[in-house]
Every structure is written in C-alpha cells, then in structure tokens.
Amino acid sequence: MRQISYRLRGQPIIIHVVETEDDLSEFREWISHTELAGFDTETTGLDWWNVDREFRLRLAQFGTAHEAYVIPVEKGPAFADAVRWALLGLDLLVAHHATYDLHVVDACLGIPMEDLAPKVWDTRILAHLVDPRSVLERGPGLSLEDLTRHYICETTADEVKGSMRALALKYKTTKARIWRLVDIRDEDFNRYAGMDPVLAYRLLRILYRLVPALSRAQGLIGWEHRLAHVTALMERTGYLLDVEYAERCSADLAQQEEDAKARAKRYGVQNINSNPQLADAFKALGVRLTKKTPKGQLAMDDEVLTGISHPLADLVIKARKALKWRKTWFESALQSRDSQDRVRASINSLQARTARMSITGAVPAQTYPSDSGYVRHMWLAEEGHVSCSIDFGNMELRYLAAFSRDRTMLGAFRDGLDLHQITADAAGVNRKVGKMANFLTVYGGGWRALVQQAGVDEQTARKTLHAFNATYPGVGALAKRLSGEARKTGYIYTSTGRRLPVDKGRWYAAQNYFVQSGSRDVTARALLRLHRAGFGPYMRLPIHDEVVFSFPGREAPEMAREAARLMEFEVQGLLIPADAEIGERSWGSVLDRADSKH
DNA sequence: AATTGTTGCACC
DNA sequence: AAACGGTGCAACAATT
Numbered sequence: 001m002r003q004i005s006y007r008l009r010g011q012p013i014i015i016h017v018v019e020t021e022d023d024l025s026e027f028r029e030w031i032s033h034t035e036l037a038g039f040d041t042e043t044t045g046l047d048w049w050n051v052d053r054e055f056r057l058r059l060a061q062f063g064t065a066h067e068a069y070v071i072p073v074e075k076g077p078a079f080a081d082a083v084r085w086a087l088l089g090l091d092l093l094v095a096h097h098a099t100y101d102l103h104v105v106d107a108c109l110g111i112p113m114e115d116l117a118p119k120v121w122d123t124r125i126l127a128h129l130v131d132p133r134s135v136l137e138r139g140p141g142l143s144l145e146d147l148t149r150h151y152i153c154e155t156t157a158d159e160v161k162g163s164m165r166a167l168a169l170k171y172k173t174t175k176a177r178i179w180r181l182v183d184i185r186d187e188d189f190n191r192y193a194g195m196d197p198v199l200a201y202r203l204l205r206i207l208y209r210l211v212p213a214l215s216r217a218q219g220l221i222g223w224e225h226r227l228a229h230v231t232a233l234m235e236r237t238g239y240l241l242d243v244e245y246a247e248r249c250s251a252d253l254a255q256q257e258e259d260a261k262a263r264a265k266r267y268g269v270q271n272i273n274s275n276p277q278l279a280d281a282f283k284a285l286g287v288r289l290t291k292k293t294p295k296g297q298l299a300m301d302d303e304v305l306t307g308i309s310h311p312l313a314d315l316v317i318k319a320r321k322a323l324k325w326r327k328t329w330f331e332s333a334l335q336s337r338d339s340q341d342r343v344r345a346s347i348n349s350l351q352a353r354t355a356r357m358s359i360t361g362a363v364p365a366q367t368y369p370s371d372s373g374y375v376r377h378m379w380l381a382e383e384g385h386v387s388c389s390i391d392f393g394n395m396e397l398r399y400l401a402a403f404s405r406d407r408t409m410l411g412a413f414r415d416g417l418d419l420h421q422i423t424a425d426a427a428g429v430n431r432k433v434g435k436m437a438n439f440l441t442v443y444g445g446g447w448r449a450l451v452q453q454a455g456v457d458e459q460t461a462r463k464t465l466h467a468f469n470a471t472y473p474g475v476g477a478l479a480k481r482l483s484g485e486a487r488k489t490g491y492i493y494t495s496t497g498r499r500l501p502v503d504k505g506r507w508y509a510a511q512n513y514f515v516q517s518g519s520r521d522v523t524a525r526a527l528l529r530l531h532r533a534g535f536g537p538y539m540r541l542p543i544h545d546e547v548v549f550s551f552p553g554r555e556a557p558e559m560a561r562e563a564a565r566l567m568e569f570e571v572q573g574l575l576i577p578a579d580a581e582i583g584e585r586s587w588g589s590v591l592d593r594a595d596s597k598h
Numbered sequence: 599a600a601t602t603g604t605t606g607c608a609c610c
Numbered sequence: 611a612a613a614c615g616g617t618g619c620a621a622c623a624a625t626t
Contacts, residue, residue: 174600273621275605293605301606324607328619352616356610364618367608375608396610445614453614505613512615516610520616544610544616 001026004191008198009153015063015194017070019185021078027069028082031062036092038063038197038204039120041104042189044180048103049238049338057108058184062086063197065205070194072184073108084109087116094204096144096196098122099232106236113236117229123147123200125224125350126207129215132353133501148199151206156195163192218497224350227524230531231347231357234539238342239363239379242586246330246378253326260319267312272319275300285310329368329375336362345541349524354517355498357524357542365541365548373588379540380585381550387587388560390567390580391546392526394419395519396442400511402572403495403518406474413574427467429460437464441475444512482510495571496521519545522576526567533566535559540587548587556582 001023004015018027031037042059049055058074060083073079087093087105095101098120102113127147133139140150149157167188168178182189211221264272269281279289279298287308291299305313337343345363352358359366368375381387397419401409412419424434433454440449447461454461469476486492486502492510493499494517502510527542538559541548547567551559560580567578583590 271622275622295604297605299605320606324620327621328608332619354616356616358617360618364608366610367618369608370610440614443615446612448612449614506615508613509615516616519610546610 004187004194006191006195008156011066013066013068013195013198015068015070015191017190018072018079024078024082027071028085030069031086031089034064034090036094037090038201039093039095039101040193040196040200041101042179042193043104048107049344051107052339057104059193061193061197063194064201065198068194068198070190074184080109084111087111092119092121094121094123094200096123096200096203099228102232103236113229113232121204122225122228123203123207125228126204126211126221128350129220129224130207130210131501132355144196144199147203152199152202160192160195163188212499214493214497215499220497223528226528228349230527230536231349231542233536234541235344235347237537237540238338238344239540240382241333241337241341241343242378242380243334243337243341246334249378250326250330250334253322253330257319257322257326260315260322264312264315264319269312272316273323278316281312282308285312325375328364330378332362333378347542353500354513354520356516356520356544359541363541366543373586373591376591377586377588379587384553385550386553386556386585387583387590388549388551388556388580389546389590390549390560390564390578392522393577393579395522395545395576396515397438398574398576399519399571400442400475400515402574404474404478406472409472409475410574423468423471426471427464429464433464437468441468442512442515444508479511482514483507486510494518522569522571526569529566530563535563
C-alpha cells in the first residue's frame with residue numbers, strides 16, 4: 001500500500017493506493033466501516049460499449065471526506081473482485097455523472113446497472129437542481145471541475161484539470177490518449193484519481209442542502225435519479241445501424257460534395273467552406289453583400305446565398321449540406337458502431353437550463369432532418385421488430401393553455417378546434433402566419449421575429465401579435481406573472497417545483513422557461529411510466545415530445561396503443577394526447593409513412 | 599498541436 | 611412598448 005497525501009483547503013487528505021493483493025484486506029476493512037462512499041473509475045477511454053475490443057477499466061476509486069482508496073483493477077481478478085464486493089456491500093454511493101461509471105461497472109465488472117442505480121447519488125443531478133447554468137452563463141457549471149471550483153476550492157479545481165494535461169505532456173502524448181497510456185502506478189495519476197471520489201462525496205454534502213425546498217418536497221431529486229437510470233438503459237441498449245445503407249448515403253453525399261467543389265473552383269473558390277474566401281469571390285463577381293453576423297463579419301448563410309442569383313451560390317449551399325449530412329449524421333454513426341453494429345447515443349437526461357434532455361455523440365437524434373426519412377432510415381428496429389414513434393400533440397401550446405387558464409385557448413383544445421386558424425382569423429392573416437405567431441409567443445418572440453420568420457411587413461406582424469394578445473388574454477397574464485416573479489427574485493418556479501434562474505433584462509424569457517421546462521417534465525414522467533410498465537427494453541430514444549420504440553412486429557399495434565395510453569398526461573385538467581405511428585423496420589419508414597398519409 | 603470563439607445549420 | 615426560448619456538431623480562424 002502506498003500513501004499519497006493532498007491538502008484540500010488546508011486539510012490533509014490521505015489517498016491509499018492499493019498495490020498488492022495483500023493490501024486489499026485493509027481496503028475491505030475500510031469499506032466494511034463505511035456506509036456512503038464517493039465512487040469513480042478511470043478507464044482507457046469513454047467507449048464502454050467496446051469492452052470486447054480495447055476498452056478496459058483501469059482504476060476504481062472510493063472515498064469519503066478525508067480519505068480515498070485507489071484500486072488497480074487492471075492488475076488482475078482479485079482487484080476486480082474487491083471492487084465488486086465493495087460496490088454491492090456499500091449502502092450508498094455517490095458519483096459525479098454516475099451514469100458513466102454505472103455503464104463501466106456493468107460492462108467491465110458484470111454488475112447490472114439495475115442493481116446499483118437505486119443506491120447511487122449523482123452530484124451532477126443535484127448541481128443542476130441547485131443551479132442549471134453553465135460557467136458561460138455565469139453559473140457554477142455542471143462538471144466536477146467547475147463545481148469544485150465554485151463550491152470547494154479553486155486551487156484544487158485547477159490542479160485537477162491541470163494534472164491530466166501535465167501527465168499528457170510528461171508522456172509526450174495528447175489528453176485524449178493519456179488515459180490508456182499512463183502507468184497505473186504513476187503518482188500524479190493516482191492523486192488525480194483518488195481525489196475524484198473525495199470531491200464527489202463532499203459535493204453531495206454541500207449540494208444536498210442547497211436543493212430548493214420546493215424541489216425536494218415534490219420529489220424532484222428522486223425522480224431525476226430514476227429518469228437518469230431509464231435513459232441509461234436506453235444508452236446501454238443502443239440502436240442498430242444499417243451499415244450498408246449508411247455507407248451508401250455517405251458515398252453519395254461525398255460525390256455530391258466533390259462535384260460542387262470542383263465546379264466552385266472554376267469561379268476561383270479554393271475552399272468552399274471558408275466564408276471570407278466566399279465573400280471575396282462574390283465581391284469579385286460584383287455581388288454586394290450587406291448582411292452582417294452578430295460579430296460584424298459578412299454573413300454567408302442560407303438566406304444570403306439564396307438571395308444571390310449566381311451558380312456559385314447554389315454550389316455553396318449544395319456542398320455545405322452534403323458535407324454536414326455526411327459528417328454529422330452518417331460517418332459519425334459508422335465510426336462509433338460496436339462489434340454488433342449497435343451505436344450508443346449519449347442521453348443527458350438533465351441538460352438545458354430548462355432541464356430539457358439533450359442527445360449527443362454518434363446519434364444526435366434531436367437534430368435529424370425531419371422532412372424526410374433519409375437520415376433516420378439508417379436506424380433499425382430489432383430483427384422481427386418494427387419502428388414506432390409516439391409523440392405528444394401540441395405539447396407546449398397545450399401546456400401554455402392549461403397553466404394560463406385562457407378560456408379561448410383551453411376551449412380550442414377541448415373542442416378540437418384549429419388553434420392556428422383561430423389566431424389567423426383574429427388577425428386577418430393566413431394560417432401559416434397564425435401558426436408562427438402561436439409558436440413565437442411560446443418562445444417569447446416579438447413582431448420583429450415574426451417579420452423575419454413569416455416574411456410579412458411590420459404592420460402585419462404588429463397586427464398579428466396584437467390580435468394574439470387580444471384573443472388569448474390569459475397568456476399575457478401568465479407571462480406577466482412569471483416575468484414579475486423573475487424580476488423580483490431572479491428565478492421562476494415551474495409547476496414541478498424546479499427553480500430556474502432568469503437572466504437580468506431577459507425577463508420575457510420566463511414564460512418560455514416555464515412552458516419548455518414543464519413540457520420536458522411531462523416527457524420525463526412519461527418515460528418513467530413506460531419504464532415502470534415494462535416498456536424499457538423497447539424504448540430507443542426520447543426526443544423532446546416524442547419517444548422512439550422498437551416493437552415486435554406482431555404485437556406492435558397493441559403495444560403502441562398501450563404505450564401511448566401510458567404517456568398521455570393531464571395537466572390542470574387538460575389532456576396532452578399522445579399519438580402512435582408505426583412504420584416498417586427502419587425509423588425513417590415511420591416518417592415516410594406519416595407523410596404519405598397526410 | 600490543442601483549445602477557444604465564431605458561424606452556420608440541423609431540430610423541438 | 612418591446613423583448614426569439616432551448617439544444618449539438620463541424621469547419622474555419624485565431625489564440626495559446
């Protein structure tokens with residue numbers, strides 16, 4: 001056993017580094033006297049799904065406020081056994097972004113996450129309930145480093161961050177590669193590794209008390225942890241990739257991009273993705289560019305380009321689109337598949353300021369093009385299954401109607417009337433503009449935004465929003481109440497007891513936060529219900545107001561009906577309906593089928 | 599060489 | 611009176 005000491009705000013921390021199998025008895029002794037421990041793992045990378053390839057668990061660390069144990073799992077089965085024993089024996093565990101460590105333990109140590117999740121605290125969840133803002137938004141942030149800096153000690157935060165950078169330098173490698181290369185006996189590495197569970201343990205103590213009373217009273221801590229578990233199960237399941245289809249699309253797009261690039265060269269453009277070069281080229285062609293970006297450069301976006309009647313503009317649009325689609329959708333999926341052609345989304349169940357979930361990594365499903373199934377076709381339901389999508393109807397507008405108690409809006413939804421047409425008729429505009437006005441109000445937009453989006457003149461935009469306010473006076477009253485609350489306290493509370501900070505001078509955003517966050521919580525609770533009812537294995541992805549499933553072909557209609565019924569939610573007496581759409585095997589087929597129906 | 603900021607674009 | 615909310619990713623450009 002080796003001892004490494006660290007000073008945290010003047011207090012000594014002892015990090016015990018287990019070296020031999022004999023050392024494990026002291027570790028076991030310590031664990032048996034411990035009820036709650038911080039937990040963390042160090043691995044060769046982040047791709048826990050590649051455990052049958054090169055992914056390995058290297059270290060496992062346990063810690064309390066002043067002490068930590070570092071176990072070199074990589075050294076042999078005896079060490080892995082000790083870690084398994086400790087994880088199963090401890091009453092409670094706390095980890096930062098526990099989902100990752102649960103995946104690692106599941107994949108590398110064979111303890112299903114279902115067994116550990118009920119006794120795991122996640123400091124990231126608590127931190128979000130206390131303050132969801134990133135450092136960029138002048139909040140405490142959500143990473144262990146940022147939280148350490150904000151709540152514990154700036155020096156320690158800097159050292160923790162700096163240590164892996166320094167190690168990479170020492171090993172003459174990069175920060176991405178250091179994890180697999182570093183010697184597990186390295187003292188700096190062990191100090192870094194040992195401090196993580198200590199910090200998680202301390203953060204739990206600090207953050208728990210800071211979670212707003214209303215959040216606690218309404219059980220948010222509990223159900224956010226259960227939700228994180230449900231989304232982690234979806235991550236573990238992964239999504240089956242149609243490799244052949246994805247490769248074909250990728251090749252097609254590469255060809256389109258090459259063609260466009262080659263033709264652009266004739267107009268003297270070497271790099272079609274460089275906006276300064278494009279600006280020069282267009283100037284040389286006699287095109288006058290006026291639109292500026294927020295930072296004052298010449299804008300070269302879709303709007304500008306479609307306004308230029310020159311072949312070069314079309315080529316830029318084509319090449320850009322082909323590049324983005326190929327890289328962001330298809331190649332990212334192809335590169336991240338495991339040995340069984342499954343791909344893992346990273347589902348952050350509690351991400352945005354409003355608590356909205358985000359999906360990152362190889363399946364950025366929230367941003368897939370929605371006007372056709374082209375991209376979504378690459379994702380397949382299981383063998384013998386079909387894809388199914390269940391989405392809530394008009395979730396945010398219904399939520400707004402329910403909580404504003406606006407009689408006209410509530411009545412429209414209750415009687416199945418066309419809300420967009422009602423707004424349009426009141427303003428004397430067409431349905432499209434009425435619809436835009438409805439959504440814009442949810443977002444807190446004004447007439448300028450309507451001018452931008454609908455392409456109507458200022459007069460019409462003002463008139464439309466005026467008509468909206470006159471038609472749905474309850475909405476304005478809710479907005480006023482919420483922005484007033486924000487102005488007075490800096491926060492609003494959502495109906496689930498979540499406290500959301502509102503930035504100074506952007507009080508108008510309060511209404512959108514209320515609606516967006518409340519709607520997210522409806523989806524969140526739907527996921528919990530689905531999981532409790534046994535739908536876990538069939539769920540693939542949550543996408544704001546939609547859940548994607550893989551259902552056995554024969555039972556699909558019945559299961560879809562049952563799942564939709566479970567998801568439907570009543571807020572303040574108003575139903576938010578859920579509608580199921582069943583396709584063929586690929587996710588894209590659901591979209592194509594829905595298209596052809598309408 | 600790696601990180602950070604900016605722009606553009608995909609979505610609800 | 612007016613105020614467009616929330617994301618993620620890739621490329622380029624500038625900085626460290």
